[in-house]
Amino acid sequence: MDDHLQLDLALSNTFNRNLPRNDEKKRRFDELFSDDEITSNKRTLPLLIWNDNRNLDCGCVDVEGDAVVGWPPVNSRMRKVAEHHRRESTAANYVTVDNGGGGGGGGGRLNSMYVKVEMEGIGIARKINLGIFGSYQALTAALMAMFGKRREMYKLTYRDKEGDWLLAGDVPWERFVRSVRRLKLLKKAW
Amino acid sequence: MAYSFPEEVLEHVFSFLSSDRDRNAVSLVCKSWYDIERWCRRRVFVGNCYAVSPEIVIRRFPELRAVEMKGKPHFADFNLVPEGWGACAYPWIAAMAEAYPFLEEIRLKRMVVTDESLELISKSYKNFKVLVLTSCEGFTTDGLASIAANCRHLRELDLRESEVEDLSGHWLSHFPDSCTSLVSLNMSCLGSEVSFSALERLVARSPNLRTLRLNRAVPLERLANLIRRAPQLVELACKQLKALSGFWDVVPSYLPAMYSVCSGITSLNLSYAAIPSSDLVKLISQCQNLQRLWVLDYIEDSGLEALAASCKDLQELRVFPSDPFGAEPNVSLTEQGLVSVSEGCPKLESVLYFCRQMSNAALIAIAKNRPNFIRFRLCIIDPQAPDYLTLEPLDAGFGAIVENCKELRRLSMTGLLTDRVFKYIGSHAKKLEMLSIAFAGDSDLGLHHVLSGCDSLRKLEIRDCPFGDKALLANAAKLETMRSLWMSSCSVSFGACKLLAQKMPRLNVEVIDERGPPDSRPEDCSVERVYVYRTVASRRRLDMPDFVWTLDEDSSLRYS
Numbered sequence: 004m005d006d007h008l009q010l011d012l013a014l015s016n017t018f019n020r021n022l023p024r025n026d027e028k029k030r031r032f033d034e035l036f037s038d039d040e041i042t043s044n045k046r047t048l049p050l051l052i053w054n055d056n057r058n059l060d061c062g063c064v065d066v067e068g069d070a071v072v073g074w075p076p077v078n079s080r081m082r083k084v085a086e087h088h089r090r091e092s093t094a095a096n097y098v099t100v101d102n103g104g105g106g107g108g109g110g111g112r113l114n115s116m117y118v119k120v121e122m123e124g125i126g127i128a129r130k131i132n133l134g135i136f137g138s139y140q141a142l143t144a145a146l147m148a149m150f151g152k153r154r155e156m157y158k159l160t161y162r163d164k165e166g167d168w169l170l171a172g173d174v175p176w177e178r179f180v181r182s183v184r185r186l187k188l189l190k191k192a193w
Numbered sequence: 194m195a196y197s198f199p200e201e202v203l204e205h206v207f208s209f210l211s212s213d214r215d216r217n218a219v220s221l222v223c224k225s226w227y228d229i230e231r232w233c234r235r236r237v238f239v240g241n242c243y244a245v246s247p248e249i250v251i252r253r254f255p256e257l258r259a260v261e262m263k264g265k266p267h268f269a270d271f272n273l274v275p276e277g278w279g280a281c282a283y284p285w286i287a288a289m290a291e292a293y294p295f296l297e298e299i300r301l302k303r304m305v306v307t308d309e310s311l312e313l314i315s316k317s318y319k320n321f322k323v324l325v326l327t328s329c330e331g332f333t334t335d336g337l338a339s340i341a342a343n344c345r346h347l348r349e350l351d352l353r354e355s356e357v358e359d360l361s362g363h364w365l366s367h368f369p370d371s372c373t374s375l376v377s378l379n380m381s382c383l384g385s386e387v388s389f390s391a392l393e394r395l396v397a398r399s400p401n402l403r404t405l406r407l408n409r410a411v412p413l414e415r416l417a418n419l420i421r422r423a424p425q426l427v428e429l430a431c432k433q434l435k436a437l438s439g440f441w442d443v444v445p446s447y448l449p450a451m452y453s454v455c456s457g458i459t460s461l462n463l464s465y466a467a468i469p470s471s472d473l474v475k476l477i478s479q480c481q482n483l484q485r486l487w488v489l490d491y492i493e494d495s496g497l498e499a500l501a502a503s504c505k506d507l508q509e510l511r512v513f514p515s516d517p518f519g520a521e522p523n524v525s526l527t528e529q530g531l532v533s534v535s536e537g538c539p540k541l542e543s544v545l546y547f548c549r550q551m552s553n554a555a556l557i558a559i560a561k562n563r564p565n566f567i568r569f570r571l572c573i574i575d576p577q578a579p580d581y582l583t584l585e586p587l588d589a590g591f592g593a594i595v596e597n598c599k600e601l602r603r604l605s606m607t608g609l610l611t612d613r614v615f616k617y618i619g620s621h622a623k624k625l626e627m628l629s630i631a632f633a634g635d636s637d638l639g640l641h642h643v644l645s646g647c648d649s650l651r652k653l654e655i656r657d658c659p660f661g662d663k664a665l666l667a668n669a670a671k672l673e674t675m676r677s678l679w680m681s682s683c684s685v686s687f688g689a690c691k692l693l694a695q696k697m698p699r700l701n702v703e704v705i706d707e708r709g710p711p712d713s714r715p716e717d718c719s720v721e722r723v724y725v726y727r728t729v730a731s732r733r734r735l736d737m738p739d740f741v742w743t744l745d746e747d748s749s750l751r752y753s
Contacts, residue, residue: 088516
């Protein structure tokens with residue numbers, strides 16, 4: 004299994020054909036985050052996810068929702084419960100855990116603020132954990148590194164919980180993080 | 194006949210036989226034993242509702258009191274079986290309503306049950322006592338109202354994991370005041386609020402109530418009240434025990450009530466509750482007689498360690514993922530938790546564990562700690578994750594499981610797995626009855642090892658594996674000794690399905706393909722899904738939807 008091709012599970016040959024190799028960009032992204040977020044040795048859930056064989060032909064792939072049909076094998080009730088908990092945790096409503104028992108490192112963080120990120124002109128969407136950034140600047144820098152583009156060419160927009168698309172940067176960072184549901188980088192007009 | 198016992202004596206002897214296997218064996222001895230046995234059989238289990246027809250069952254066993262039946266294949270739980278595939282209960286319910294006026298118990302799993310069926314049940318059996326609907330769908334709270342209103346001697350109503358259309362919470366009030374027979378009530382899958390006062394009154398007049406599974410957030414004071422009225426409870430589950438966090442600090446006056454109940458609790462289902470690890474530990478450490486625990490991974494490794502230290506009677510553990518689709522772990526639950534429990538709980542025999550990393554070393558340790566496992570189901574969220582320490586396949590780890598756990602009856606595997614693991618399984622897993630495989634193996638050899646080696650195999654379900662025609666056709670005869678085989682997103686061709694169906698007339702080979710008629714594509718084209726099961730009913734079932742094809746008696750392709 005090819006470890007640094009993190010974009011697919013290499014289950015079928017036809018699949019490899021459709022994907023751009025992002026190795027160089029991946030190295031820059033790795034440099035930016037020195038923690039466990041993404042290490043080239045650890046296998047992570049692929050960022051590129053498909054629904055079933057039929058979607059192999061289309062260039063644009065959806066990252067949100069079920070990774071593979073019926074995977075992981077949890078039944079519909081469990082899925083609904085997970086969705087419910089996920090929504091609650093991004094609103095940072097959770098009781099924070101005091102794990103006096105001393106479990107693993109970082110034990111008990113119940114919020115993970117993953118949002119989907121798209122870049123205009125690139126078919127493959129990615130996902131990013133907003134919880135690890137502290138400012139718009141840090142976020143934008145990371146996104147540019149992820150997609151390998153220059154910052155001055157793109158503007159960051161986001162969809163809030165009401166469903167409206169807005170330009171990022173107008174509201175304080177904390178408020179932004181609580182309301183953002185999706186990110187999209189658009190090419191600047193000039 | 195001069196030398197045989199009178200029928201009544203034989204019947205009396207047979208009445209001590211409860212196991213299906215024993216009764217089946219007895220009926221093979223001679224014609225008269227077959228006849229005597231069939232008139233006194235009271236319970237029947239139909240593992241696949243399409244393996245036999247209602248008429249055949251009714252003709253053979255005219256005096257049943259309890260029927261248990263399963264419909265859709267297990268992978269239907271994960272959306273791998275298209276909607277509308279089948280498993281409708283109504284034909285069975287209707288036939289039994291006529292034939293068995295004294296029927297007392299119906300247990301259905303993964304079947305489509307309509308309100309019509311429920312109403313028919315409630316009106317057809319004077320002495321109806323037990324209704325268990327596991328992972329069923331198709332009915333609403335109106336159907337439940339009929340059951341509540343008409344089944345005067347109802348003891349058990351259990352709707353575990355079923356999908357019920359919630360029209361109103363008032364159905365509970367349909368239980369008449371005269372109904373005092375309830376022993377078990379499980380309505381945890383319902384969405385809307387039920388009248389809590391109706392529930393309280395029901396609990397108050399049910400002295401035999403031992404199991405109570407509720408839905409929704411139960412207000413704290415009312416929960417405590419409920420518990421006080423039902424000191425004989427042994428199973429308790431509430432969907433949202435979020436109220437428990439901080440419970441210990443805020444309302445210490447309720448603690449004695451909780452603690453006294455806790456020591457009696459043997460089964461705890463908290464799999465839908467987001468309770469932080471520290472609170473879980475406080476609750477669990479009071480439940481020293483706990484035998485079964487279902488919990489979310491918020492329990493973390495530290496919580497499992499505490500579990501291992503306090504619950505020495507634990508037999509079954511299920512740890513479900515709180516964030517199954519997140520790419521990164523949101524909690525600190527690793528293979529270590531499972532290792533701790535396997536070390537500390539000597540009676541642990543059944544495990545379902547979701548986690549994000551696993552190693553061969555951990556699996557080997559677990560296998561050596563607990564050779565008494567009978568069910569071992571491991572799900573690593575990344576389906577082809579290797580040993581995270583060595584990056585090797587997990588063949589050795591699972592090999593250790595099947596080698597050490599000689600009584601293993603059920604196994605589910607995930608992770609990076611080659612044909613080698615199937616070789617181990619074929620050689621060692623002689624008591625294995627059910628095997629679930631996903632994203633594993635390299636070639637047909639893997640499937641061949643399993644089909645040729647696992648002597649006790651009854652159910653095999655496979656998805657997304659490179660298994661194809663060769664292993665399937667070479668082991669065709671094996672399939673008649675099994676209940677069913679499911680293969681989806683594998684490499685089984687339509688031609689092979691046809692050949693299998695032709696070779697094995699007592700198997701139903703269903704090609705389930707949503708891309709249109711399989712004969713519109715080349716014969717060597719892989720089918721989306723194939724479901725093979727043995728049957729004594731006619732090969733072609735009458736309720737096939739248009740995406741299912743089977744071969745008819747004259748080998749012509751048949752679809753609805």
